[in-house]
Amino acid sequence: MHLTYRDKMNNAVVLYDFYKKLQRIISKPRKIEAFWPSEASADYYERETETIRTIGKCQRAIFYSQHNVIPTTANGYLSIKRMKLGDLVEANEIHYGHLMSTKILSQIPLQIKYDNIVINGKIDEIVFDNLRSLYDLIEHKSGYGWNFEKDIIAGGTYKPEHAMQIGLYIYGGKFQNLLAPFGIEANQIGTSVILYTSRGNCENADDVIVDVEQVGITHQIKVYARRKIKKGKDNPIEIKDTVDHLINIENIFTKCKHIYDCSVKGVLPENDFAAEWNKTYLNSMLKRKKISDADKLNISSEKKIPWQCSYCQYHEMCIKNEYPKTLEEYQKEATVRMEDIKISYKDQYGIDLQDIDNVLPESKDAVSTTE
Ligand code: SF4
Numbered sequence: 001m002h003l004t005y006r007d008k009m010n011n012a013v014v015l016y017d018f019y020k021k022l023q024r025i026i027s028k029p030r031k032i033e034a035f036w037p038s039e040a041s042a043d044y045y046e047r048e049t050e051t052i053r054t055i056g057k058c059q060r061a062i063f064y065s066q067h068n069v070i071p072t073t074a075n076g077y078l079s080i081k082r083m084k085l086g087d088l089v090e091a092n093e094i095h096y097g098h099l100m101s102t103k104i105l106s107q108i109p110l111q112i113k114y115d116n117i118v119i120n121g122k123i124d125e126i127v128f129d130n131l132r133s134l135y136d137l138i139e140h141k142s143g144y145g146w147n148f149e150k151d152i153i154a155g156g157t158y159k160p161e162h163a164m165q166i167g168l169y170i171y172g173g174k175f176q177n178l179l180a181p182f183g184i185e186a187n188q189i190g191t192s193v194i195l196y197t198s199r200g201n202c203e204n205a206d207d208v209i210v211d212v213e214q215v216g217i218t219h220q221i222k223v224y225a226r227r228k229i230k231k232g233k234d235n236p237i238e239i240k241d242t243v244d245h246l247i248n249i250e251n252i253f254t255k256c257k258h259i260y261d262c263s264v265k266g267v268l269p270e271n272d273f274a275a276e277w278n279k280t281y282l283n284s285m286l287k288r289k290k291i292s293d294a295d296k297l298n299i300s301s302e303k304k305i306p307w308q309c310s311y312c313q314y315h316e317m318c319i320k321n322e323y324p325k326t327l328e329e330y331q332k333e334a335t336v337r338m339e340d341i342k343i344s345y346k347d348q349y350g351i352d353l354q355d356i357d358n359v360l361p362e363s364k365d366a367v368s369t370t371e
Contacts, residue, residue, distance in 0.1 A: 030066050032263040037121040037165045039065075041255050041272070042247045044160050055160050055247075057308075059259050059269040064314040066263065067324035082144070089199050090140040094125050097138070104128070108182055112172040114253040117260060123169050126184065134190030137173065139166040139210075144199040153198050156207040156228045156239075162194050163210050164247050167221030170212045171249050175219060212249065219249040271318050273308045316340070 041056030094106050108123040125138040141162050143152065151157045170192050172178040177186045196205040207226040212219050227240045262269040309315055 030068065031118075032066055033116050033260050034118045034120060035062070035256050035259075037119055037168050039256075040119065040164055040168060040252045042164055042252045044247055045245075047242075047244060054272050056164060056252075058272040058312070059255060059262075060271045060318055061308070061312050061314055063259050063262060063269050064317065064324060066259070069314055069317065069324045085199060086142045089142040089197055090124065093140050093142075093195065093197055093204075097125055097127065105182060108179070110169065110172045110178040112168055112176060112178065114250075115257065117253055117256045119168060119253075119256070121165070121169060121172075126179075126182075129190060132190055133188070135179075135184050135188055136190045137166060137169055137192040139169070139192070139194050140197065141194060142197045142199050149198050149200060149203070152196050153201075153203050153205045154228065156205065156226045158194055158196075158208040158223065158225060160223075160246055163208070163221055163223045164252065166192050166194060166210050167212055167247060167249065168252065170210065170221075171219055174212060175214070220245050221247040221249065266323075268321060268323055271321075274318060 039057045039062045041054055041059060041062075043052050044055040045052050098104055098106070105126040106124065108126060110121055110123065112119045112121065123137055124140045127136050127138060128134075129136055139162060141159075152159075170189070173184065173189050174186045179185075179189070192210045193206050194208045194210060196208075197203070207228075209224040211222045211224075213222055223244045223246055225242050225244065227242060229238045229240055231238045259269050309318075312318070
């Protein structure tokens with residue numbers, strides 16, 4: 001069962017392939033002790049506001065994803081295209097790296113272990129510096145828009161989530177010697193850099209250096225940033241070097257362990273960002289009969305809906321504190337779910353999705369945007 005629509009060139013674009021997702025779940029269920037670096041979360045001390053907030057992926061969203069919950073909403077076609085464009089830009093940057101460097105490794109897999117928890121990741125790039133005889137780790141990130149170009153490309157700032165990701169790789173390489181199979185010992189690891197690329201003007205920024213240091217029995221991700229602050233006509237830019245002790249590696253694993261424990265006990269983990277859902281959003285959910293008055297009363301706030309929830313494919317289950325169903329239950333309600341996705345897509349993007357099984361039985365001429 002596919003949901004699709006015709007693009008401007010009259011190509012059928014498969015937005016959501018329900019059975020493919022089900023087949024994947026049946027053939028390869030996810031392990032509850034295994035995570036991806038992009039699923040990491042941590043308590044982060046924000047120096048500007050002097051507050052601690054959660055960064056990274058919401059614990060409940062990871063739990064739903066691990067339990068193969070069939071999403072109740074589909075990702076927007078544009079956001080899927082942007083994501084794929086980001087992958088292409090990053091692959092292109094790695095390609096340029098290969099042209100310019102004599103010794104470079106890319107997409108290095110590593111498994112970082114902590115008790116029974118495993119984080120499976122891939123380092124984008126490792127470059128050998130002949131002068132220092134050290135290997136530098138590089139994490140590629142791309143973005144677009146005025147804010148990205150102003151704050152990150154021109155301003156020298158960074159997203160702590162990105163530092164968390166490369167921090168995990170540094171920890172794996174330096175403290176678990178995970179790069180030894182690739183001929184890189186822990187003491188040969190040099191600098192680690194987040195290399196940002198703008199998808200708008202193709203400019204790069206490499207002002208953010210990340211390291212991990214042992215502090216007592218813990219390991220902290222440390223970030224050296226060169227923030228460029230505009231100061232007016234005579235002194236247009238002031239460089240402000242900062243060192244942030246941001247994120248504790250053990251804290252990341254504790255959060256993964258908590259999600260694992262919730263699975264073992266059969267309870268839902270916390271919905272990290274739902275406390276900030278706003279009334280407009282809740283009212284629209286109420287109008288579409290997605291929630292009851294009682295649900296709305298449980299979580300009600302005046303604040304703006306956080307971006308994590310606005311992109312989350314599970315919010316209609318999350319708001320009702322629904323526990324993941326069994327695969328059989330999902331199979332039974334497949335049609336209802338597809339209808340939900342159609343309504344949600346129409347609401348959000350004004351596009352009518354069609355069920356195209358009859359039109360394209362094999363979907364051979366269709367462009368797939370999702371799994
Ligand atoms: S809707 Fe928000 S709080 Fe709920 S699972 Fe998704 S990200 Fe977490």
